[in-house]
Amino acid sequence: MSIELKDTDIIWRNARLATMNPTISNIDGKHNYGILEHYDLIIRDEKILAILPMESVPVNRCKVIDAEQRLITPGLIDCHTHLVFGGNRASEWEQRLNGVSYTEISAKGGGINATVNATRQSSAQQLEITAQKRLNALMAEGVTTIEMKSGYGLDLENEAKQLEVVQILGRNNPVEISPTLLSAHAVPPEYKHNSDAYIDLVCNTILPTLWQKQLFESVDVFCESVGFSLEQTKRVFDAARKLNIPVKGHVEQLSNLGGTELVADYQGLSVDHIEYLDEKGVEAISQSGTVAVLLPGAFYFLQETQRPPINLLRQYHVPMAISTDFNPGTSPFTSLRMMMNMACVQFGLTPEEAWQGVTIHAARALGRADSHGQLAAGYMADFVVWDAKEPVDILYELGHNPLVYRVYRGVITHGFYE
Ligand code: NIG
Numbered sequence: 001m002s003i004e005l006k007d008t009d010i011i012w013r014n015a016r017l018a019t020m021n022p023t024i025s026n027i028d029g030k031h032n033y034g035i036l037e038h039y040d041l042i043i044r045d046e047k048i049l050a051i052l053p054m055e056s057v058p059v060n061r062c063k064v065i066d067a068e069q070r071l072i073t074p075g076l077i078d079c080h081t082h083l084v085f086g087g088n089r090a091s092e093w094e095q096r097l098n099g100v101s102y103t104e105i106s107a108k109g110g111g112i113n114a115t116v117n118a119t120r121q122s123s124a125q126q127l128e129i130t131a132q133k134r135l136n137a138l139m140a141e142g143v144t145t146i147e148m149k150s151g152y153g154l155d156l157e158n159e160a161k162q163l164e165v166v167q168i169l170g171r172n173n174p175v176e177i178s179p180t181l182l183s184a185h186a187v188p189p190e191y192k193h194n195s196d197a198y199i200d201l202v203c204n205t206i207l208p209t210l211w212q213k214q215l216f217e218s219v220d221v222f223c224e225s226v227g228f229s230l231e232q233t234k235r236v237f238d239a240a241r242k243l244n245i246p247v248k249g250h251v252e253q254l255s256n257l258g259g260t261e262l263v264a265d266y267q268g269l270s271v272d273h274i275e276y277l278d279e280k281g282v283e284a285i286s287q288s289g290t291v292a293v294l295l296p297g298a299f300y301f302l303q304e305t306q307r308p309p310i311n312l313l314r315q316y317h318v319p320m321a322i323s324t325d326f327n328p329g330t331s332p333f334t335s336l337r338m339m340m341n342m343a344c345v346q347f348g349l350t351p352e353e354a355w356q357g358v359t360i361h362a363a364r365a366l367g368r369a370d371s372h373g374q375l376a377a378g379y380m381a382d383f384v385v386w387d388a389k390e391p392v393d394i395l396y397e398l399g400h401n402p403l404v405y406r407v408y409r410g411v412i413t414h415g416f417y418e
């Protein structure tokens with residue numbers, strides 16, 4: 001294939017490319033991270049134009065960057081976060097370490113509702129300042145696409161405030177944001193004895209009004225005994241379906257209510273947490289093409305012992321994504337690399353599965369499988385150059401940052417290598 005390059009194109013040369021492209025296999029027929037060596041990664045504007053054998057690329061006046069044999073991977077995708085909220089819950093964590101359970105804390109108006117109070121009392125600017133720091137940490141370790149949920153406002157005004165801050169973060173930062181409406185996250189105090197009336201408010205007012213304002217692109221529900229019932233979840237999904245909005249769910253985290261099958265019925269994007277998922281649920285999502293999102297930070301922080309059914313998910317070929325679930329109550333961790341490590345150690349994923357979990361499968365969980373999460377022609381030019389040779393190195397040694405360059409839409413945004 002011959003290619004004509006423009007002066008403004010950029011060639012990344014002399015890298016080991018972990019493309020994560022599932023069609024590239026090594027000589028044993030194994031996928032092996034879709035590794036390519038002696039290939040040029042050619043960028044035009046915001047996208048990858050082509051990946052071609054080095055000797056076939058005619059270099060004219062365009063810029064060539066020598067990657068000096070380093071590893072290049074797709075930018076990391078964090079497909080489940082609650083990044084914008086007021087206050088923190090460190091003292092609650094201390095209570096939990098003194099023996100009080102998460103469910104008990106929720107029942108006493110703590111838990112999610114404590115963050116709801118703090119979020120309602122915070123100005124948009126205060127919310128932005130704290131979320132920006134978290135986003136900085138995630139971007140510094142290579143995140144280029146991130147999902148952010150509402151769900152700590154729980155009324156029209158405060159859900160709007162949270163999602164407007166999400167929009168501001170998206171405008172001010174070199175990162176793509178996927179905003180999600182999670183108004184059905186908890187029953188707010190003013191609806192304590194009438195959760196159905198709150199679901200009315202979500203379905204009839206919050207969801208349609210904020211959709212009209214283009215403040216989100218998908219709808220999530222916390223389907224759990226401390227959240228919303230299956231019937232209430234269905235009502236929210238029906239309201240979303242009326243407007244053609246994709247759905248996803250926090251399901252089977254603390255018990256099995258059957259939320260996974262419900263998400264599958266609606267051809268949902270993802271089912272998240274899923275520690276208590278059973279074979280019926282796995283079978284349902286294998287049919288609907290829904291991604292299983294593993295959240296090892298919450299599993300660890302809640303000292304959960306029930307592991308998600310990894311072998312069943314493998315058996316049914318369900319794509320598994322991994323995310324930080326960054327939130328103040330159950331996963332206050334701004335490192336997706338740490339989550340990859342935890343998914344291997346705690347859940348038994350292979351390092352390659354962990355990489356797929358923050359690239360191709362995370363892209364699918366955000367409805368972006370055709371444009372994000374791989375190094376391939378036509379995909380977004382979002383990638384990371386690491387001070388490493390092997391993909392496993394990135395999740396093996398934590399505590400220092402091996403990122404050399406972070407490239408977003410073809411442009412170097414972070415360069416930390418010393
Ligand atoms: O994803 N499970 C429900 N929602 C969050 C926890 C939110 C919180 O405790 O503030 C989660 O773990």
Ligand code: FE
Nearest residue numbers: 080082250325
């Ligand atoms: Fe969550």
